[in-house]
Amino acid sequence: MATPDQTRVPLTSEEEGLKDLNADYTERYGFHDAENYLFKAPKGLTRELVEKISEFKNEPQWMREFRLKSLDHFLAREMPTWGSPMLAEVDFDNIHYFVRASEKPERSWDDVPDDVKKTFDRLGIPEAERSFLAGVGAQYESEVVYHQVNKDLEDQGVIFLDMDSALRDHEDLVREYFATIIPANDNKLASLNSAVWSGGSFVYVPPGVQVEMPLQAYFRINTENMGQFERTIIIADEGSYVHYVEGCTAPTYSSDSLHSAVVELIAKPGARIRYTTVQNWSQNVFNLVTKRAVAEKDATVEWVDCNLGSKLTMKYPSVYLMGERAHGEILSIAFAGKGQHQDAGGKIVHVAPNTTSNIFAKSISKDGGRSSYRGLLEVAKGAGGSKSKVVCDALLLDEESRSDTYPTIRIGEDDVDVGHEATVSKVGDEQLFYLMSHGISEEEAGKLIVNGFIEPIVKELPMEYAVEMNRLIELQMEGSIG
């Protein structure tokens, strides 16, 4: 009788290669700079600190009151008991909630403090800005240190600022939308963000303006036990278009950091917003985020959400289709390696009739990593004529890894067309054999299978990000034959 070891299917070379995805994280992103800060709050969250943050930023009274009310909500609410058992490890007392590295956002990289500039050089941000971006915001710890937008966009009335500056320079506009999509009491982590938010982006695109090249924000954590809480609002006025891309990395430490963002998007009638995230936090970061969009009549919102890093991510970008013929799209890709849990997915709520949506979620789990798809598709009463399709696929690279699916579907109308598909697969010998029998090498066959698996989503990334994502995968798969 065969022993369990003898019957175990050996890993293919490409599976072995993919198991090392992000193995070079420490050299590429996991460094940290010396701390020459203007202010670093001691660990812990207090009412005095919340007041101090508001004072530092010279905020209007209503924002200060909003923060303090949010703090009360945060303290009153328990942590969620669903999602991941890792949530119990979050230690809110062991976090620095506010760290200021520089005086203000600069418009020239030459004016950014040297150490900080060198870090962003190393991350390739100024180069990306020169090559293919219409505007860039770079956040280091709690605040934006660099911000620039193309002059011709500014001349057309496009506003792209860090949130702190937007509150100061466009207070009425910010106040009109702030916390209208994600109220302060929406959930515990949104309450925390609402109390201590700092940095993030404010984007307003006037009617009819098409912002052809992406606006980008890059978020970098540097110190240990850091809490980063950016707040972003994007308003695309009637018939306009904008693509916003964000990336993030952090140093590798042995103790934990916390990232909890709140993002609110409004696509007015006929407008389109695409929001792309390439999340690559180090594996000591808890990444607990609330992202929600409203699409009005004939408008479109697309979330392209790539989760590569972090210790635990819980993030479910959502679209509320509030106007007739609105469209929502969520493309989600998650890699979960050793010690990681990617609890990702999305929510679409059809409120108005004749609305449409798609959710495509792909996950790859390796080395005992765990990925989950958690989603909601809801068609409310009155949303007749709506159509939706949800596809969630999981690829497991070994027997130690895990994938779960928690889909919820709630339909309140008879006249709808809703589909849901889910698959779980392994890069199998049969697939490899099939491709190899057509003259393709084993290594190429493996790449084709994995790339084919994630292609629907990677092809939606801006070119340089797609190249980077593919590079990360291919790097690990090359040279691992024999």
Next chain:
Amino acid sequence: MTSLLEVCAVDELQPGSCRIVEWDGDQIGVFNCDGEILAMEDRCSHDGAPLAEGVLDPDSCTIECPRHGAIFDLRTGIPTTLPAYIPVDTFPVVVEDGLIKIEVD
């Protein structure tokens, strides 16, 4: 066919306060919003929380749900913020002979 449900004497419902009445297995909140008497279903359409336990804003005549922060317009029952998106019922208010009454089906 509608009927009138008695709530309380006008003097007993001071500005900023609320009274709950039961009708047909549901609860209805009757609010004094800076002198204006308004009646609305006391159940948030998002997650069923009791709206009357939330924060009343007399300037905007709205109530904020205590559970997740959705804001409802007391005059129309329409939510002005997510996560609620389905309106709740409102009920016409009649004040006669010093008594607050609401019209119910």
